[in-house]
Amino acid sequence: MVFGVREFQLALMHRMRDLNPERVAEALDAMGATRAELRASHARWTRTLHAPRGPKGVALVRRALGPAPYRGVRPAGSLRCEVLRWPLPAFPGLEFEVLLGPGGEMWNQWFVRPGAPAALTFDDLVPWTCVVADVGESFPGAVQMEGPAPQHWTVDLDHGGSRHRARFVYGLLQRLDPGPPGPA
Structure with a gap:
């Protein structure tokens, strides 16, 4: 079995499913892929990643x-x-x-x-359409930090008097949550 572009995308989506299962399900439908194929791609990627003699990095x-x-x-x-x-x-x-x-x-x-990063408004913060750099450039004072799991990032930003937390996997926006208390 070849592990190519399709399988690599599915392995990435497996991690994205942690934060945005609905968007991943839509992508699977668009690709004609199944959840079993998603799981198999992730499992194969993980095995290869940790194989003692496999390619690294x-x-x-x-x-x-x-x-x-x-x-x-x-x-x-x-x-x-x-x-x-x-x-x-x-x-x-x-x-x-x-x-x-x-x-x-x-x-x-x-x-x-x-x-160049895209210039975004708050309404443009739609999952799978923007990356960390877009948000950082578009919202002065935005604070980037590592997320709670591998390949997760968060960006805290203020808008409309409220704090928001943009959550990313592999640098791709997955969802926007109410942020932690802080400056608004």
């Missing part, structure tokens, strides 16, 4: 997605990091990005918008 991503159509360099403080990106059919207008440290180790993996 970006080699594993390349094995599933092939060579990156986009390769670039990004500064991170005084370091220069390699950036690789792949478009994925289930996530139009976005690309899956891997950031590699100077030694080639994978530092981050998430969805990004190619080019």
Whole structure:
């Protein structure tokens, strides 16, 4: 059984299902995929990820997605990091990005918008349409932090006198919740 783009997308969606099961169910229908296929893709990805002799880091991503159509360099403080990106059919207008440290180790993996972040209004915060950078750029004072599980992020932002928490998986917005008490 080949583990390619379709299976990689399903493995990502398995983690997204934690926060947005309805949107994942819609995506499965659009792909003609089943929940069993979603679970099988996740299980295979996890087994491969933890296999003692299997590929690690970006080699594993390349094995599933092939060579990156986009390769670039990004500064991170005084370091220069390699950036690789792949478009994925289930996530139009976005690309899956891997950031590699100077030694080639994978530092981050998430969805990004190619080019400049989108300028969003509060009403534009719709699941699966925006990424962490879009929200950070569009809402001054937004605070980014790691989420409660691997590949989860949160961004706290103020709007309309209330605090809100945008929750992301692999950098892709999954839902918007009332935020914790704080400045509004």
